[in-house]
Amino acid sequence: MSLLATTLETVRQAERRSALRHLLRHPLTAARAAPDVFPAIVRHRDWLARWFAEQPGWKLVVPPGGGFARLYKMTAGAEATRPARVSGKPPFDRRRYVLLCLALAALEEAAAQTTIKRLAELLEHVGRDEAAFDGFDPNVFSERRAFVDVLRWLVEQGVLAVRDGDAERWARDRDGDALYDVDERLLGQLVAAPVPPALAAEPADAVREPYPETDDGARLRARHQVFRKLLDDPVVYYDDLSPREYEWLDHSRAFVYGRLADDAGLRVERRREGLAAVDPEGEVSDTLFPDGGSTVKHAALLLGEQLTARAKPRAGEDVEVGEAQVVDWAAALQADYGERCRWSRQYPADDDGARRLALDAMALLESFRLVARTAGGWRVRPAIARFAPSAPAAGVP
Numbered sequence: 001m002s003l004l005a006t007t008l009e010t011v012r013q014a015e016r017r018s019a020l021r022h023l024l025r026h027p028l029t030a031a032r033a034a035p036d037v038f039p040a041i042v043r044h045r046d047w048l049a050r051w052f053a054e055q056p057g058w059k060l061v062v063p064p065g066g067g068f069a070r071l072y073k074m075t076a077g078a079e080a081t082r083p084a085r086v087s088g089k090p091p092f093d094r095r096r097y098v099l100l101c102l103a104l105a106a107l108e109e110a111a112a113q114t115t116i117k118r119l120a121e122l123l124e125h126v127g128r129d130e131a132a133f134d135g136f137d138p139n140v141f142s143e144r145r146a147f148v149d150v151l152r153w154l155v156e157q158g159v160l161a162v163r164d165g166d167a168e169r170w171a172r173d174r175d176g177d178a179l180y181d182v183d184e185r186l187l188g189q190l191v192a193a194p195v196p197p198a199l200a201a202e203p204a205d206a207v208r209e210p211y212p213e214t215d216d217g218a219r220l221r222a223r224h225q226v227f228r229k230l231l232d233d234p235v236v237y238y239d240d241l242s243p244r245e246y247e248w249l250d251h252s253r254a255f256v257y258g259r260l261a262d263d264a265g266l267r268v269e270r271r272r273e274g275l276a277a278v279d280p281e282g283e284v285s286d287t288l289f290p291d292g293g294s295t296v297k298h299a300a301l302l303l304g305e306q307l308t309a310r311a312k313p314r315a316g317e318d319v320e321v322g323e324a325q326v327v328d329w330a331a332a333l334q335a336d337y338g339e340r341c342r343w344s345r346q347y348p349a350d351d352d353g354a355r356r357l358a359l360d361a362m363a364l365l366e367s368f369r370l371v372a373r374t375a376g377g378w379r380v381r382p383a384i385a386r387f388a389p390s391a392p393a394a395g396v397p
Contacts, residue, residue: 015040016047017265023048023060024231024264024284027071028189030158041069055259056231057209057224061189068185072192074209076228081367082286086152093146098133100150102126107154107187113163116151116170116178123147144171151180159186222248230260230268230277234285235369235383237274273382289368290387295344300361302333304370304387311380322377323358327351330358 019040023029031038041048045062052058052071059072083091084100092100106122107114120138127135137143148171154160161181169176191197193206200206211217222245229236238246249256260266266277266284282288290301306329311319331354338349347357362378365371370384 012044013262016044017263019044019048020051020264021279021284023052023069023071025286027073027192028157028186029069030183030186031067033158038069045069051263055223056227057220058228066185068189070189070192073232074192074194074207074228075232076225078207081363084153086149086156089149089152092149092153096146096149099123099136099143099147100153102130102133102136103147103150103154104187104190107159107182110182112182112184114180114182116148116165116167116180119151119180120144120147138174141171144174147171151178155180157186157190159183159190218244219248223252226252226256227259230256230275231264233369234367235274235276235381237369237381239273271382276383287367289364295347295357296360296364298337298341298343299330299333299357300364301387302337303329303358303361304365304384307365307371307378307380308384308387312385319380320374320377321380324377326362326377327355327358330354330361333357 018037022034022037023041026034029038029041034041042062045060049060049062052060056073058074060069061072062069084097085091102123103119105126106119109122109126110119120136123136124138127133136147138147148167151160151167155162159182161183163179163181165178166176167178170178193200194209195206197203197206209221211221222242225245226236226241226249229240241249257268260268260277264277264284265281266279269276269278279285282291290297303326307321310321331349331351334343334347334349334354334357337343338347347353347360362371362373365384366373366378368383370381370387371378372381373379
């Protein structure tokens with residue numbers, strides 16, 4: 001191969017890897033939001049669509065001239081550790097999810113430009129037709145606050161763009177208003193489900209994926225599930241794989257490691273208990289840990305050390321820690337670090353504050369597959385051992 005051909009192939013591989021990594025992190029991408037990488041997505045859309053279809057079994061749509069790319073990601077299983085949320089806010093609760101669904105229905109009736117007050121009126125109208133849900137009442141502060149969080153999430157997804165005004169002022173006292181541009185193309189691409197919700201007899205049907213009832217169908221399902229877990233989950237434990245998934249992975253390790261490393265730029269860490277596809281650049285993950293200076297992340301890291309110390313002498317055994325013990329640890333951490341590290345006042349140094357901090361910190365550890373919730377507390381999982389405290393290196397004070 002000539003030097004020019006080699007150089008062109010290197011550039012092509014780099015572009016494909018960059019585009020693939022971007023779509024893993026941003027499955028709904030508008031051209032205006034990613035001007036640097038979007039041309040590569042368009043240029044390599046056939047290769048990308050084939051890769052996603054063959055490995056995790058995800059559909060990629062990049063309409064010619066559409067100005068967006070949509071990767072319809074399906075998780076390996078239903079779980080609640082990665083809820084919808086807006087920057088700096090707690091995860092969506094049930095009410096916010098309900099309002100999000102109603103807002104999507106209302107936006108179908110809205111013009112290309114609309115205001116928050118108009119959307120609130122549409123939401124009231126749509127809500128009255130849904131007997132299963134409580135109607136939307138913009139006279140209640142908590143309802144307005146929840147609705148503004150939903151609108152902020154839609155702004156972060158690119159479906160809405162703030163043209164003018166102040167939604168926060170409307171949330172406080174209804175005197176304010178905000179003007180939004182509505183991107184109808186992206187609005188129609190938000191829901192990722194194998195079966196359109198309108199055609200599903202019940203919610204579970206919307207996410208049911210048909211596979212042939214044959215050996216080839218079972219192998220294909222196992223392949224898709226393994227790749228989904230490695231691409232989406234921080235840690236994949238062998239114990240969490242079905243027998244068919246483990247069998248497929250065990251016979252395809254070289255292929256899996258090659259695709260993840262060469263095509264996605266991920267480094268596979270192999271341990272006795274399982275695997276982790278690690279991104280050395282930290283670009284693919286939606287949440288990093290340990291990273292940032294939040295109170296919950298700091299407390300989670302310190303609790304991780306406590307849990308590791310508890311589990312280390314019993315390596316290979318299941319170690320469970322009760323909720324009361326973790327709350328006691330959180331209270332002690334508040335006393336040691338709360339003032340000098342300026343921990344958030346959201347977690348006051350009292351019994352309720354310690355309990356809420358413990359639950360939020362452990363929920364973070366659970367989302368990274370470092371612990372598992374049980375009826376009475378949490379089971380410590382092997383990957384938490386990477387957060388064991390160690391002695392400083394020689395010469396380090």
